[in-house]
Amino acid sequence: MNIFWLFCIFLGLTFVIASEGPDSARYANTLKTFHSEGVTFSDITNSIYTPGSNFVDVVQPLLTWFISLFTDNPSILLACFALIFGFFYSRNLWYLLDKIDDKISPVTFVLILTFALINPIWNINGFRMWTASQVFIYGLLPYLFEGNKRRLWWSVGSILFHFSFIFPVAILATYALFRNRLNIYFIFFIVTSFINTINLEAIRDLLDFLPSFMDPRVESYTNINYAQRIAEARERINWYVPLSGEVLTYTSYLFAIFIFLKGRKRLEGPFLNLFCFGLWFYGWANLASLVPSGGRFVSIANLIMIFFITLYLQDNYSQKVLKVLRVISVPGLILFIVVAIRIGFDYISFATTFGNPILSLFVHDNTPLIAYVKGLF
Helix, strand or coil: CHHHHHHHHHHHHCCCCCCCCCHHHHHHHHHHHHHHHCCCHHHHHHHCCCCCCCCCCCHHHHHHHHHHCCCCCHHHHHHHHHHHHHHHHHHHHHHHHHCCCCCCCHHHHHHHHHHHHHCCHHHHHHHHHHHHHHHHHHHHHHHHHHCCCCCHHHHHHHHHCCHHHHHHHHHHHHHHHHCCCHHHHHHHHHHHHCCCCCCHHHHHHHHHHCCHHHHHHHHHHCCHHHHHHHHHHHHCCCCHHHHHHHHHHHHHHHHHHHHHHHCHHHCCCHHHHHHHHHHHHHHHHHHHCCCCCCCHHHHHHHHHHHHHHHHHHHHCCCCHHHHHHHHHHHHHHHHHHHHHHHHHCCCCEHHHHHCCHHHHCCCCCCCEHHHHHHHCC
16 A cells, blocks of 8 residues: 555656646646745735635645745655645555455456546646545545544545535535435435536525635636536547546446345445445535536545445345346446546656656656557557
């Protein structure tokens, strides 16, 4: 686990940082600005949670400021991002592995890879959102599986990484209040699947209770023009990228419906907790996906469901119907895995696979691995 964590840090050190576009480019520019302008700690703290400021999160600006005291090298910053992201990422992955007592079957191996690649290490490109996701899951899983309430503080702390995690934390709070209501959660899960439009202005009015410093972000995420730009950007993406995400969603739905109809009697203890919360969260994620950029919460819902499905299949391996579902789901999941790795090639450099940490401190190869792969054909 710790060796894997170290590799995550090394990948961050050798991460391909685009000159513009991705979040990593903005992180790099912010670091250089902080370093050249001598931004102070009070400058940062006075900007966080301040109306009109770009900083509505805590960890990323503070960490960027701290690194700027020593260097303006964005590779060092991304390595620090990977250190934090990789810690929670490796712990979440090994938490799943530790729960698998029997021999890992080929299907289980595919599911583990799927779990690992829903929110992989190269998502440090969007450090705020995706680290918050790992931190949220880090606190959530022990609570659902073991009843460990102390770890919930980590889930609450995910808000410090990305302000939008007020939403998942609120969902978690309602679950903690109502506990397991399987029928209600399943109905909510199914009904929200058929809702395909939402009034963005109504959502903006609904979020009016949030503090004033969040107004610019609320306005941005619920802006109709922004929604149109997101839709246009999706149309330019290669067809297999959205298809792989849909396949993952269909897999979650396929197993959720079967388990509710045929396997609910086998649900008890942690399995019932995971399934109920997964349905409840997925329903809300379906609604959030109707808002621009809200679809990212579906990835968290899939993390929870794939974690549950992996352990449920391992525990109920002999069921005949489940064997059929395994055969049906595996090809789609393999497509998801291949596409996820292909996306990673845009951020992994040649130095990540053939370099070493010492050399990477002095020489940075900013050519993505996919460029070398395309050059072979």
